[in-house]
Amino acid sequence: MSGGPQIESPHVIVVGGGLAGLAAAAALAESRCRVTLLEARRRCGGRAASYEDPVGGGLVDACQHVAMGCCTNFLDLCRRAGLDDALRRDRTLWFIGPEGDRSRCTPSRVLPAPLHLAPLLFGMRHFSVGEKLALGRGMLRLARYRPAEGAETATALEWLRLIGQPERVIRLFWQPVIESALGESIDLVGVGAARKVAVDGFLAHRDAADLIVPTEPLGRLFGDRLVGWLEGAGVVVESGMTVTEIERATDGRVAAVRCGTESIPCDAVVLAVPWKAAGRLVPDVVPDVAEQLAGSPITAVHLWFDCDVIDVPHAVLVGRVSQWVFRGEPGSGTHGHCQVVISASRGLMQGDRQKLVDQVVAELREVFPAARNATLRDAKVVTDPTAVLSVRPGVDAQRPAATTHVPNLFLAGDWTATGWPSTMEGAIRSGRIAAVAAGRYLGLTVPAVVPELPKNPLVRLITAG
Ligand SMILES: Cc1cc2nc3c(=O)[nH]c(=O)nc-3n(C[C@H](O)[C@H](O)[C@H](O)COP(=O)(O)OP(=O)(O)OC[C@H]3O[C@@H](n4cnc5c(N)ncnc54)[C@H](O)[C@@H]3O)c2cc1C
Known part of the structure; x- marks a missing residue:
């Protein structure tokens, strides 16, 4: 039942064009509301982003992203947006x-x-x-x-x-x-x-x-293709728009969203920004969460050799500094490119970048014969110090729900309470959960979160504990 006003075609603003915001906009677009998505950066995608390759041109992902077969909402969104052709399933x-x-x-x-x-x-x-x-x-x-x-x-x-x-x-x-x-x-x-x-x-x-590996740069996959599909579904996507204030009416409800001098009226807001940005925009809703939540760093070491050196699509390198290696997609203009991903990399952040590159290259030469004679042409180390929410013991009790004490303000983002870790699936789930809550408030029917993969009786017996 709706707890809010019955408006013919309500206007919902989604703040933040990462996967959480994009998923919220996609779900809301299936109802009869008008949806505007405001993203601060030039391109949508948030942390699932790419940058311009300085060597070969084109887009390179800041860090390789993979999903798994269990990521039902990620797979559903990609299927509905027609992105399936750019996902490889490694069994x-x-x-x-x-x-x-x-x-x-x-x-x-x-x-x-x-x-x-x-x-x-x-x-x-x-x-x-x-x-x-x-x-x-x-x-x-x-x-x-x-x-x-x-x-x-x-x-x-x-x-x-x-x-x-x-x-x-x-x-x-x-x-x-x-x-x-x-x-x-x-x-x-x-x-x-x-x-x-x-x-x-x-x-x-x-x-x-199953490992689900994007075969196109994330910037193209989400920043261009997913956004294009949303626009086709009627969502107004405005990038380069930093929201500076969530304006409230005298009854405390959200009345508009301010971007600098422009104020955009709306009936509800889905705030899909990282927790620190949310804390700045609505400190009464997300008060001291910045103190309770911590981020964890992930480092990507990009290597460009003069030939392809990795003879498997990906590998987990156990007992080494390098944790995962991913081969650049053959035929995608990334000849000789591979990427080593190191999670929880805080121990490496202050260290010497060249030393890290040397160590990673030495490790690859140990295990991939083709790397031994290959010449390293270029290397780039990219670290995101708050790549994901650190899921420490008890953290779930600190993650806020989508609904807030402001009836028409809803939170989304991989850091909110989804029951999932901070991943693309967690972000997309959060966006859908927030869209459903916003729909309930406005009296709209919004598609529900996709359930997890079904468990057979044996699995249910084992996991019931
Ligand atoms: C290095 C790295 C590796 C990762 N690897 C994986 C992986 O392999 N698999 C996986 O599933 N996940 C991975 N993740 C996690 C995944 O990227 C995130 O969980 C997911 O992208 C988060 O989406 P989000 O929408 O919640 O947040 P974000 O992507 O952070 O999006 C928030 C958006 O809000 C915008 N914004 C902020 N403030 C404002 C404002 N005031 N006005 C307007 N817009 C604003 C930002 O610009 C941003 O676009 C990785 C993350 C990193 C950084």
Whole structure:
């Protein structure tokens, strides 16, 4: 039932053109409201962005982004916007062990979940049989984890040690997997967030662990194509518009949004900006959240060699500074380009960039024979110091809901309460949740959040804990 005014064609302003704002606008565009999206930067996409390649020209992603098969709202938005052709589904995960041994790990297409993971776990050549069994046990224990008395205090590392996971298994499986999925180090993230990775990202469904890799630069995918599709659906997208104030009427409701000297009236606002910007714009709604929430850095090391050096589409490099390597898309004008991604990179931020490049190149030369004779033409290190929300124990209690005490103001963003970590899926979910709440206020029908992948009875039994 609507809690707000019944307006024929209400005007909703979405502030922020990252994936949360774009998803909110997409959902609202399916109702009978008018939608305006205001983005401060020249191009939409937010943190899922690209920059101009100084060497070959064209767009290069600031940092490689991947989704997983479990990201139902990400996949749904891409499908509806016709972006499917620019997403590759890698079913095989490549792990490169400490000695350079390669493991090609592919979940079964035949066995029911969670047994589909058996070939993936047993495919890891750098583990002994005992370690593989311990890893399987750890996965099941994690799936059954429930915080004592509802309060989560332990970090993933503390908990994995508590249940007796071998140090090698922690260092060579849990650490790279959890850190790359959550963007934060294993000794800081809460067990609940690690459980989400294990259950939703691996155990829940045969397709859950599929890696979804964009094959076009994010700037083109989201900044151009997704925006073009939204405009086609009637959304007015205005970039280069920094919102400086959310104007309120005497009854406290939002009346307009101000961009410098221009005031744009509206019936509701979805505020889809990062938490610090939200705190500045509506300090009474998002008061001290900046003190309670912390960001985690992610570093991308871009390397341009004179030839292609990576002979697999991607690889997890375990037990090294380099965590993931992604090959530039063949045929996309990125010949010889590859990208190494290092999550939770705060230890590297103050260090010498050249030393980091040297170390990463040395690691690649160790494991990829073609890199040994290749000449490095250029390198670029890009670090986002607050790439993602640090999902520490208890953080979910601090993440605000989409609805606020201002009846026509709704919050979105990967940092809001979605139950998901700070990812593209989390951002898109948040946008949809906020759009549904705004729709409810205005008496509009807005499409609901897409449910997670269905769990079969065996998975439900295992994860019920
Ligand atoms: C280096 C890095 C690697 C990552 N890797 C992955 C990955 O592999 N997989 C994955 O799923 N996720 C990854 N993420 C996380 C993912 O990018 C984010 O979770 C997601 O893009 C956040 O979207 P958002 O819309 O919530 O926020 P943002 O993308 O931050 O969007 C907020 C938007 O609001 C705009 N804005 C701010 N203030 C104003 C204002 N006053 N007026 C108007 N506009 C304003 C900003 O310009 C921005 O465009 C990564 C992030 C980084 C930085």
